[in-house]
Amino acid sequence: xxxxPIMDFPLDEYSARLQKLRDQMASAQVDGVMLxxxxxxxxxxxxxxxxxxxxDAAPGLLLLAADGRAALVxxxxxxxxxxxxxxxxxxxxxxxxxxxxxxxxxxxxxxxSAIVRLGLQHSRLGFESGMxxxxxxxxxxxxxxxxxxxxIEFVPFARNIWNIRTIKxxxxxxxxxxxxxxxxxxxxxxxxxxxxxxxxxxxVYHCFAEEAFRLxxxxxxxxxxxxxxxxxxxxxxxxSDKVITSQKHEFLFIDTGPSLKGYITDTxxxxxxxxxxRRQRELRQIADEALAFCLEMIRPGVLCSxxxxxxxxxxxxxxxxxxxxxxxxxGHSLGLEVHEPPTLSCDCDMVLQAGxxxxxxxxxxxxxxxxxxxxxxxxxxxxxxxxxxxxLPDMVIx
Amino acid sequence: xxxxxxxxxPLEEYRARITALTGRMRAAGLDGMMLSSRENTRYFxxxxxxxxxxxxxxxxxxxxxxDGKTALIGSASAVETAxxxxxxxxxxxxxxxxxxxxxxxxxxxxxxxxxxxxxxxSEGRIGAEFGESCYLHLQYHWYLELCRLLPGVQFxxxxxxxxxxxxxxxxxxxxxxxxxxxxxxxxIKAALSSIxxxxxxxRDVLRHFAGEAFHRHCENVRELSVRFSNRRVPLAACPAGxxxxxxxxxxxxxxxxxxLLHGYQAYWEHTAVLRAPTPRQQELFDCARRTAEYACKxxxxxxxxxxxxxxINAFAASTSAGAACQTRRAPCAGIGLDPAxxxxxxxxxxxxxxxxxGNVLWLSPCFGTETDGLFSCCVTLVVTSSGxxxxxxxxxxxxxxxxx
Numbered sequence: 001x002x003x004x005p006i007m008d009f010p011l012d013e014y015s016a017r018l019q020k021l022r023d024q025m026a027s028a029q030v031d032g033v034m035l036x037x038x039x040x041x042x043x044x045x046x047x048x049x050x051x052x053x054x055x056d057a058a059p060g061l062l063l064l065a066a067d068g069r070a071a072l073v074x075x076x077x078x079x080x081x082x083x084x085x086x087x088x089x090x091x092x093x094x095x096x097x098x099x100x101x102x103x104x105x106x107x108x109x110x111x112x113s114a115i116v117r118l119g120l121q122h123s124r125l126g127f128e129s130g131m132x133x134x135x136x137x138x139x140x141x142x143x144x145x146x147x148x149x150x151x152i153e154f155v156p157f158a159r160n161i162w163n164i165r166t167i168k169x170x171x172x173x174x175x176x177x178x179x180x181x182x183x184x185x186x187x188x189x190x191x192x193x194x195x196x197x198x199x200x201x202x203x204v205y206h207c208f209a210e211e212a213f214r215l216x217x218x219x220x221x222x223x224x225x226x227x228x229x230x231x232x233x234x235x236x237x238x239x240s241d242k243v244i245t246s247q248k249h250e251f252l253f254i255d256t257g258p259s260l261k262g263y264i265t266d267t268x269x270x271x272x273x274x275x276x277x278r279r280q281r282e283l284r285q286i287a288d289e290a291l292a293f294c295l296e297m298i299r300p301g302v303l304c305s306x307x308x309x310x311x312x313x314x315x316x317x318x319x320x321x322x323x324x325x326x327x328x329x330x331g332h333s334l335g336l337e338v339h340e341p342p343t344l345s346c347d348c349d350m351v352l353q354a355g356x357x358x359x360x361x362x363x364x365x366x367x368x369x370x371x372x373x374x375x376x377x378x379x380x381x382x383x384x385x386x387x388x389x390x391x392l393p394d395m396v397i398x
Numbered sequence: 399x400x401x402x403x404x405x406x407x408p409l410e411e412y413r414a415r416i417t418a419l420t421g422r423m424r425a426a427g428l429d430g431m432m433l434s435s436r437e438n439t440r441y442f443x444x445x446x447x448x449x450x451x452x453x454x455x456x457x458x459x460x461x462x463x464x465d466g467k468t469a470l471i472g473s474a475s476a477v478e479t480a481x482x483x484x485x486x487x488x489x490x491x492x493x494x495x496x497x498x499x500x501x502x503x504x505x506x507x508x509x510x511x512x513x514x515x516x517x518x519x520s521e522g523r524i525g526a527e528f529g530e531s532c533y534l535h536l537q538y539h540w541y542l543e544l545c546r547l548l549p550g551v552q553f554x555x556x557x558x559x560x561x562x563x564x565x566x567x568x569x570x571x572x573x574x575x576x577x578x579x580x581x582x583x584x585x586i587k588a589a590l591s592s593i594x595x596x597x598x599x600x601r602d603v604l605r606h607f608a609g610e611a612f613h614r615h616c617e618n619v620r621e622l623s624v625r626f627s628n629r630r631v632p633l634a635a636c637p638a639g640x641x642x643x644x645x646x647x648x649x650x651x652x653x654x655x656x657x658l659l660h661g662y663q664a665y666w667e668h669t670a671v672l673r674a675p676t677p678r679q680q681e682l683f684d685c686a687r688r689t690a691e692y693a694c695k696x697x698x699x700x701x702x703x704x705x706x707x708x709x710i711n712a713f714a715a716s717t718s719a720g721a722a723c724q725t726r727r728a729p730c731a732g733i734g735l736d737p738a739x740x741x742x743x744x745x746x747x748x749x750x751x752x753x754x755x756g757n758v759l760w761l762s763p764c765f766g767t768e769t770d771g772l773f774s775c776c777v778t779l780v781v782t783s784s785g786x787x788x789x790x791x792x793x794x795x796x797x798x799x800x801x802x
Contacts (some may be wrong), residue, residue: 006639050623050655051635054738055531081636127539139528139541140555156539206612211775213608218601220608222448222618236449237479238617240404256448328497339454347496356476360766393512 006085007046008153008261009171014087017044017164018064024160025066031123033157034115035062036136038335040128041072042262043165047086051078052136058098058107059084061137063114071114075107085199108144121149126157132341133158162341166333167355172263173379176357176388178332179260180267180377182215187269190225191396196246196273201225201239205253211285213225217258221338224255230372248274251370252398262336267360267389268375271396283364283372284395286320290362291374293343294330296384298358298378311362323364325371331360334377356380357388405444406482406660412485415442415563418667420466422559429522430514433460434535437735438527439484440661441564445514446483453537454507456523458484461513465762469513471682474502492516498550506585507540511547520548525556531739552591561740565732568757572665572780573788573792574662575733575758578616579778579790582656582664584620585610590653590670595645600624600638611657620663620737622655631669631772645801647673650771665760665791669777670797679773682765683796686775689763690792692732694779697786699755706753707743714763724772730761733778758789759783 001018003011021044022104025033041047041060049059058075060082070092074082079095086093101221115121127137135142146154168176190208193199202225210222225239226232228250244252249274257265276284308330315324330344334357342350344358353359361375377388399416401409419442423431429783439445441462447457458472458480470486481488495502503509514520527534532555534541545553550734567575589607592598603624611619625631626636631652643651654667671679692713696706714723731738741757758780766772775793779786 005641006637048637049635050621050637053620053736055736056738056742057635077634081633084630084633084636134453134533134535134537136533138527138532139534140557143528202615209612209618210609213605213612216605218604219621220612220618221451224448233478234482235475235479236447236455237426237482238404238446238448283760316553337451337453339452340451343454345496368449 001087002088002089004046004084005117006048007087008014008042009046011087013169013171013369014044014046016169018068020164021064022066022068024163025126025345028126028155028157028160029124030066030126030155030157032065032118032120033126034062035064035128037128037133038136039262042159045072045086045088047072047082049085055138061111061270062119063120065120069118069119073110073114079388081268089349105144106379108148111145112148115149115152120142120152123152124153124155126155126160126215127159128158129154129214130156131162133161135335147151157164158248165335166341166350167353168357169355170299172335173355173357175261175263176377178378179217179258179263179265180388182212182217182260183257183265183267184210184389185215186258187254187267187392191269191271191398194244194252194271194398196244196398199244200241201227201244202241204244204252205239208254212258215259219259219262221256221259221264223257227251228254229370232365246273249277251372253371253373255375256338264334264336264338265377266334266338266375267377268361268373269392269394269396271398273398275397276395277369279369280372283320283323283366283369285376286315286318287362287364288394289318289371289378290315291360294360294362295378295387297387298352298380299383300352300354300380302352304342304344304350305346307344308346308348320364323366325363325365326361329363331358331375334359352380354380354382399485400487400704401787402444402481402483402485404446405485407444408665409485411568412442412444414448414464416468417460417662418563419462419559422562423462423464423525425521425526426556426559428525428554428556428559429464430517431462431525432553432628433462433527434529436532436535436538437562437661439470441735443460443468443484443486444740445470447476449476450535458511461517461519461674463517465518467517469517471509471513473506494741506682507543507547510544514548519551523552523554523586525559526553527555527557528553528555532563559611564734564738566754567734567758567780568756570732571593571662572756572758574660575664575778576789578657578662578664579613579666581614581616581659582666583790585614585657586653586655586666586668587797589622590651590668590797591799593643593651593670595643595672595799595801598643600626600641600643603651604638607653607655617659618663619657622653625652628768628771630764632768645672647801648676648679650679650773651799652772660733661735663733663735665737665776665778666794667762667774668797669771669773670799672799674798675796677772678770679796682719682722682770683773683775685714685719685723685765686763686773687793688717689714690761690775693761693763694777694786694788697759697779697781699783701753703741703743703751703753710763719765719790722767724764724766725762729735730759733758733760733769755781755782756784
């Protein structure tokens with residue numbers, strides 16, 4: 001491994017990550033792994049490229065043998081850039097000529113050659129299948145690769161990767177603290193920018209995003225900004241040109257946040273026009289109680305599905321079960337992706353560990369009175385938790 | 399189909415796209431099409447969601463049968479957004495729910511396979527996003543489960559069919575791309591012009607670009623590649639670093655990338671030079687300009703893709719800086735909902751595919767040396783029957799950044 005001009009973290013961070021990957025290979029009894037996803041390449045080698053958005057670009061595919069030998073396969077034109085960001089040895093970077101086509105048989109051949117070079121052509125090869133994983137490889141290429149290498153047993157390895165990535169190092173946690181602080185200021189600016197009966201949802205988003213970059217973020221995942229009746233039920237809907245009106249008791253809902261070095265925050269803050277009515281205050285209170293109840297459970301050793309189930313039971317017991325919109329899903333982890341395991345959900349069998357960063361997001365929905373939600377980013381500590389996003393009142397008055 | 403509150407084109411545009419798709423399906427002997435990507439679902443039915451980057455959430459898979467009947471399948475939480483953004487009739491949006499609600503499939507593959515059967519597609523050849531410029535937006539084990547649930551289905555690559563349609567832009571798309579180009583160029587120019595040598599870093603330029611782009615109401619930005627100095631400029635697609643832009647006379651600063659507007663991508667790249675370009679740097683840029691001018695005249699509907707590139711390359715080689723031409727292989731690509739999409743120039747196989755009226759391409763002939771830096775002239779154009787029409791402005795000069 002080597003120090004390269006553009007690195008998110010010092011070299012020892014990547015060395016440690018690759019060692020953990022080798023440990024996971026031993027545990028899963030695989031001879032090697034093949035990684036294609038941008039996040040995995042960045043996490044394990046530091047590789048970055050602005051070409052990831054192009055589906056025919058092939059910025060990098062990582063092969064790692066259990067004995068530590070590695071190969072990064074990428075299109076020749078992007079090799080110099082890979083050498084500037086990827087901390088593998090230069091001899092481990094393998095470029096292939098694309099013969100005038102964006103990709104094609106030459107890519108599959110290059111991957112095949114690299115696999116043979118590493119002695120993995122008759123092996124158990126871990127790949128990104130299973131929990132929270134999607135191949136960044138055309139299926140046509142993957143099928144062709146499997147055809148060329150019939151002796152390889154491709155083994156789902158996503159869970160093993162997540163065993164590593166779910167636990168954030170002190171340096172990753174430091175990045176999170178920084179981007180959470182940026183996010184807080186962006187929320188403040190966004191709410192302050194609202195002029196009732198004039199500002200649109202989209203304008204709030206643009207204001208938020210502009211502020212994020214001004215404050216030092218280097219990425220802006222899509223933001224949810226929704227206002228008023230008719231929008232509350234539209235989960236994960238992009239902002240529209242709907243005007244934020246002066247209609248009392250209507251809510252402005254803002255969700256997600258900026259990224260720094262690829263690490264994404266995800267919080268929810270809401271604003272209400274004028275004031276909440278009585279029913280809305282009830283829903284607000286139960287959402288706050290649900291959050292507090294959930295946070296009290298957060299500590300190492302707790303089963304994630306238990307957190308979800310117990311929170312749902314608590315809300316049910318208080319008589320608010322029918323309005324609980326996050327039944328079965330109380331939150332998720334964060335990192336280089338907006339949704340990472342473990343999820344605080346009824347189907348997650350993972351156990352909380354110190355170093356995990358969670359997003360906890362209880363949400364109540366009442367057809368007549370609207371949606372009330374809150375979302376905080378929480379670091380699991382050795383003894384409990386730390387709230388990384390305590391800033392801003394959870395309900396801003398517009 | 400119906401006009402949805404957030405649809406981005408007239409309903410007739412979506413109808414025409416589905417009709418064209420079913421036409422291509424029939425010609426290719428496909429009984430149906432399964433479309434899973436952000437770009438394809440937005441293109442064919444207007445679906446929008448912020449959650450595409452998630453590998454947990456499932457915004458939607460669009461199924462289309464040969465009769466043009468459609469179904470959109472996502473998670474229960476995604477249904478209302480699907481109905482609010484897509485133009486499908488409300489009853490054509492289906493879901494699964496992990497909470498095991500009676501009568502509702504509890505997994506994504508179950509819900510998708512139900513929809514297959516609903517559309518009469520439990521057997522047959524189904525086009526899928528396997529090939530060029532396509533990533534199947536489906537976890538691999540879900541794909542395997544789908545194959546198991548639908549043993550009578552043969553999934554085949556439909557990338558060519560999809561891009562045959564998507565590569566020809568409608569007038570409305572061309573207008574959108576023109577506007578995206580304008581905002582993108584302004585944002586990159588503003589970012590390069592903001593450089594204060596000795597103070598600004600590459601990452602500062604990236605942030606300035608993003609701020610400018612959002613100030614111009616873009617939907618989002620792709621990461622801008624910003625590279626300072628002769629050492630870094632040749633590193634294609636290298637991200638911006640914390641590299642200080644030092645006050646070195648004639649040092650180049652390259653910026654390339656783009657923003658999105660209603661899903662449509664813009665791409666532009668340009669170089670700033672500290673103080674002023676040297677005569678040699680100016681010559682390299684002028685050769686890039688002349689090559690771009692030549693290319694704009696050469697590219698027309700009916701022209702062969704590979705043949706056109708050969709002529710452009712030959713012209714580039716004939717310029718005064720011909721030996722320094724850096725883009726012999728792929729100086730351009732199509733652009734639309736993807737930042738690079740077919741048509742690509744294919745020099746290797748000399749494909750007889752002609753350019754079509756309505757193809758939108760970005761073109762960036764580039765000249766440079768290790769000592770002088772790289773200089774390109776990037777334009778976006780739409781192919782017409784009489785030649786290429788610019789959607790972006792034609793770069794007149796390099797940006798000169800004053801030294802303190």
